[in-house]
Amino acid sequence: HPELDQLRDKHPNRLHVLQLEGTNYNSFPEFVKQVEAIVGDQGLDTLINNAGMAFRDRLDSVTAEVMVKNFEVNSVAPLMLTKALLPLLKGTDYHCFPEFVKQVEAIVGDNGIDTLINNAGILLPKLLDSVTAEDMLKNFEVNSVAPLMLTKALLPLLKTSAASRKTSVINISSSLGSIELATRPGMTIYPYRTSKAALNMITKCLAVDLKPHNIHVISICPGHLKTDLGGPTAQLEVSTGVSGVLNVIKTQITDDVLGANRGIGLELVRQVLTTTHAKHVIATTRQSSHPELDQLRDKHPNRLHVLQ
Incomplete structure (x- = not known):
């Protein structure tokens, strides 16, 4: 991602860019390992679930598939990612x-x-x-x-x-x-x-x-x-x-x-x-x-x- 790469070059020790497909839940364990390798024993103190998508279908055009897809990306995926990262969001800080x-x-x-x-x-x-x-x-x-x-x-x-x-x-x-x-x-x-x-x-x-x-x-x-x-x-x-x-x-x-x-x-x-x-x-x-x-x-x- 060109703009992220520029920011990473500007903040090489602070910004880490990892690849994640939000609804590929099988990839979450490997993603968590990558995050853990970065933060170590300090864990995460803030998680911002920002990724999402918008389908602009109205009543006359909306389909069940669109509804399910939008629900998965905007609702289920943030929950699953939070669950996966929960061990790093420590109450034992x-x-x-x-x-x-x-x-x-x-x-x-x-x-x-x-x-x-x-x-x-x-x-x-x-x-x-x-x-x-x-x-x-x-x-x-x-x-x-x-x-x-x-x-x-x-x-x-x-x-x-x-x-x-x-x-x-x-x-x-x-x-x-x-x-x-x-x-x-x-x-x-x-x-x-x-x-x-x-x-x-x-x-x-x-x-x-x-x-x-x-x-x-x-x-x-x-x-x-x-x-x-x-x-x-x-x-x-x-x-x-x-x-x-x-x-x-x-x-x-x-x-x-x-x-x-x-x-x-x-x-x-x-x-x-x-x-x-x-x-x-x-x-x-x-x-x-x-x-x-x-x-x-x-x-x-x-x-x-x-x-x-």
Whole structure:
């Protein structure tokens, strides 16, 4: 493409021109590899789906083929490309952690953080006949690696707190991570179960490494709750599970709590604000704004801090 070539010559280290036929979905895996080779571990922070086409047929001339083609190019193709690139559009963007830690430090100051709750997670319900390597790696990264990396990033603030008061890291796990309980046929959802089993081992390793610093690390299963992951037929209300979690750790919450924004995370924020004397509660959200968190922040302007 002559004009793109000119721009590439002008910006050789920034502009990369790749060939892609938007509706040739079989070519997407190779395209993703090319993109990954360019961006590396940093992933993509912006995807603009711009390609499209317009058929100017009116009612008297439009055909089913035209309708289907236009729908595929303008609607299906952007969805499929976004899906293909999803592993690179990371919620686990470790490069943003240092800036996040600075924001937290600006809130808590010299007090540090005395309670970190690692709650964010995803469930990919793939059985043996459908599971892929990508499923395994994605679930493992979000549910196991990300909590470890966030704990590591926040470790200086945890150590600051531990010098003067009880300090804890709470990893929200699941009974599905239990090796002993993995006996039910049809419940062998490989990505999720193994990611939670890995989280339990990460918890144990952290507990050993951080014990000399007076930082307690535990895993808690809140039960089968009616969240996005648990579904509407789950046995327990979210509030019940959260109360159980807080009953375990409440005596360790004194000043600062780091939470999250959905399912059990949102209820954790609610109950910590209403049932403890936590000085600062820091809730994390992927979105730039979150209506329910915003309402809570308006109600507790000096205690609740919402960070992206």
